[in-house]
Amino acid sequence: MKETNGIPARLRQVAVIRDGPRQETVVLEADGVYYIKGETGYLQFEEENELGRVNNIVKIAPDEVTILRSGAVEMRQTFRRRQETPGHYGTVFGRWAMAAKTDAIEFHYDDKRKRGRLFLSYELFLQNERSGRHTLTLTFKGV
Numbered sequence: 001m002k003e004t005n006g007i008p009a010r011l012r013q014v015a016v017i018r019d020g021p022r023q024e025t026v027v028l029e030a031d032g033v034y035y036i037k038g039e040t041g042y043l044q045f046e047e048e049n050e051l052g053r054v055n056n057i058v059k060i061a062p063d064e065v066t067i068l069r070s071g072a073v074e075m076r077q078t079f080r081r082r083q084e085t086p087g088h089y090g091t092v093f094g095r096w097a098m099a100a101k102t103d104a105i106e107f108h109y110d111d112k113r114k115r116g117r118l119f120l121s122y123e124l125f126l127q128n129e130r131s132g133r134h135t136l137t138l139t140f141k142g143v
Contacts (some may be wrong), residue, residue: 006035007114011045011140019132026097032056033139034109034116041109041116043117049073051091058138060107060118081105089126097127114142 011026032045041060046053052072059066071073077087087098102118102122109116114140118138124131 006033008032009034009114009140010143011043011138013136016135017132018134019052022132031143032140034142040080041107043116043118058118065105065107065118065120078116079105079122096126099115099128099130101125116140 003025009032010034011030014031015026015028017024017026028047030045030047032043034041034043036042039062043056043058043060048054049072054069054071054073057068059068063082064078066078067075072091074090075088075098076097077089077100079100080084081102081104084099084101087100089096089098100122102120104119104121106116106119116139118136120134120136122134123132135141
């Protein structure tokens, strides 16, 4: 990878949560910026939810992905293939310990077309209780 100063990007994030027979799909579309420092890519964007504005940074390193959220939601979760990793999630209502047991991390970025796709598959635990199987697909393209 080479260094970039930041590419304005349009992104689409699809999160699917399965817990037994229950399934929920959450779709988010936003404008952001994708940039590269060394071997690590960063996707930065904002979202507005019922609690307020949330700043998101998705850090995509060769062997792990870290999602950082700040603002109305505070979150930090790192994902490493075939490992369980600790994290946390907080709002004005409280703070909870999280852990993710990651099955798959797939990332591809096409520098010529300025398009990328990140896929994560993991089991999520909140306060040591299983919260379900999650998949996250984040696609983005330069605008």
